[in-house]
Amino acid sequence: MSENNKLARYAAIFEDIKAGEIMSSNVVEISADKKIAHAKELMKIKKISGMPVVDENKQLIGIISIEDIIHAFEFNKINDPIHRIMSTQVVTIHKDDSLADVVDKFENYKYGRFPVVDDDKRVCGIISKEDILHGILEKFNLIYIHDQKRTSTLNTEYSAITGEKLKIEEAEFHYQIDSSDIDAAGTGAAMLKQFLTGKSFHSDIVRRVGVATYEAETNVVIHSRGQGDIYFFQHEDRFIVRVVDNGIGIEDLDKAMKEGYSTAPDYIRERGFGAGMGIANMKRFADKLVIISEKKVGTQVEMIFYLPTQTWPLI
């Protein structure tokens, strides 16, 4: 299948994603009559490199970037109002634009992010390239990125699913997988389950975490030919489990996803493994699953389990 055909196939899946669904809605905007110095301070505090500028009706009329501020410094205009130096040629995305429209904008204009507006030209969000990736991941529940350019997504400190920061030194649970011992496979998952049982979480979620982690861990032992780690994070309403290895990577994810398909050798099968259910089981038990794999670099499995929000007493 050619690359273009593949793209067309995927484009159909994402057809109904709207810009409004993937944008970040906590956007920092500033009034055009404020001083440039004020914009500078805000950008410094918020650690952003540009901001939409709005008029008194909150309608978008421009954009101010770090370059504009440097320019203002050079010409000693730092106390001028923003509207004097802002760019008024703003390329916007409408909140009902399709994902394809959004991708086109990134292709055609070399900006890092675009403000998203509603029918009244009011800013309701902002979209960066990362937002697109996360939007797709949300939709797909699982994705395979097998591309040199994406090497940086492996072993990053950010969740591949939610984009939130995951510092491995802040993991509540860590287990180093011993890939040389097939009989020890699953020990990490069993320990993680014990760890969670001890914290009296609902037995259903603990069991789901246990099973899905078990499958991810045994995959590392059976297939990766590398070293691996299990990390567990608890964030307010969810558990995040990340299983990483530096092994050979997944050869063909479409096949690996198929129930019953396995590349496990006979001696592994004799031990009850290699049923070809590993990824299927992870998908079944995790609420969200993303697998990122690259040949000869490794594989990263990230799974999210949502904690039950409210339990009503049974009458």
Add this chain to the structure above:
Amino acid sequence: MIKVRDIVALLEAEVLSGESKLDEEVKSVGASDMISDILALTQPGMMVLTGYTYPQVIRTALVTDLLGLIVVRGKNIAPETIAYARENDFLLLRTRSYLYSSCGKLYATGLRGSDVGK
């Protein structure tokens, strides 16, 4: 209600570990030698018939909250497997009955698999 104790009697099984579970209710039964199947198909309160005896099977069972395992055909079980089960007070039975016959006997009592009557 069928208790572990009833199954032990029916299959003339040895209780190798988990004596404290004899009065627990068995809710459903499954049979598999594949670890992934056990992981995918089990429900809490379920017992699984298997010919698989590596210590791994105990770990799998513990992860899935399986009620217990029944090793069929009187198979030899590695001492490590039994020791691991005892450490965790995990219910491990062994019967001389073959897999198919064991399934039949249990089915006849009214016990069903995880695919029936959810």
